[in-house]
Amino acid sequence: MTPPHADTLAAPPAAIRATAPPTSSRTRRPRGSPHPAWGLLLPAVALLAVEVLVRTGTVPAHLLPPPSDIAATLLQLADNGLGWHILASSVRVALGFLAGAVLGIALGAAVGLNARVAALLDPTFQALRAVPSLAWVPLLLLWLGIDEAPKLAMIAIGAFFPVYLGTASGIAGVDRKLVEVGRLYGLRGITLARRVLLPAALPSLLTGLRSGLSLAWMFMVAAELIAASRGLGYLLSDGRETGRADIVLAAILLLALLGKLSDTLMRALEARLLAWRDDFGTGAA
Template structure:
């Protein structure tokens, strides 16, 4: 009997993962995903037609072809410099802010005393708009890169910290009791039960923090920058060029989508062990 049980345990992960692997091989939502990519292109084509037909005023809503021509005239080197500077600011600020949020959020999730001490201040700081931070950071840090990266870090910090605390506090009580019955040490309890169970919510906070990092980056570059996509927005507004403004907005949307897709791919790899309702639905559709 022991031999049969050990044989079953050794082969259980392979059999359990078989439907999941088949679901990945044959995506039942492939047509819908393709339609999701076509939809924004169709929207841009509609705007192009409305502008060319005179329904929309081009000085208010430029045609997508005019936006593409403007971006082309900027030159690949100059445009790439603006994109690269903004991307580096987001990556640096998001990395710093999310790292601090993971550490403090985990400490607050594990200690109710620390949570009671810090939560009121964090909630008050979280309510401060991004533009309100700009004059303070400029006063403290000058006009170099430090205030911009700090502002991005502030934007990424609070959603990640909130998701970590909520994720740890939301772990099923039965899982915690199971760890206590098996006499797990506090470190083992965190690494083997609390952290894996809270990872889905933590990744949701990371994705939210990443989107806010892009928003806070624009707020920083609108006021105190000579390079970056936020600077292009400000320059287009001051020179009365809506094509430049909309071009910067489209680039921000594209970069935000790409960065979120990368984080979503990492989430899928890290959480591949989950057996969720979505995975079951995909398995049934393959069968």
């Protein structure tokens, strides 16, 4: 049945078009919100406290090197190929995350859109999601050897499950009224999924991507601890074997900074794609 006045409607209503408001109103920091520099306060206080505790002899320096010694270690490592270690780990995370995210979005969309596919696949994926990361290592080494393939596969496994879960739950949680309105205006199949379901599920999908990216860094460390000759995970293992706590803490610091940087980039993408939202988190200008 054709809806009344359908000939005057050139496009679906605004409720399902997710039109973004002017970006200038979304880029300003909400009134009364704390400055981003507040996030540096806790790390600065913690570093200063560690420096004082070690310098005063309260904490043994061989167990917890002061931040000044860690900075000196980073400078020393920078002259001995630290950049290649960072590049190796970053490339592994990027490739593994990309593979896991693409597969997670594809299978998550299939599960969210089709109840039969969900009944077939979801119980198995939920069971595999509970398997610890290190449990995959022996099997991947047996199947793929000790080159790059098992490392990338392990990182992809870590990224897959959060992205899959975010996509599937996001599509399944779309307001039924939006779907009915889309069908009322003639949207079916792939068009309905592209114009209504996927945009409505985008917040959950992006949350899954952020979680998957953080897990990709964690799984990368687990993979490099087992079999690697280059990377931040290798530096962690090398520092442990040589009794160099400063190298271990330097590698941990670099992992934290790289993880924060990648999450910041993902948050910027999220803010851009979800600029049309007006929720509590964005606040009012």
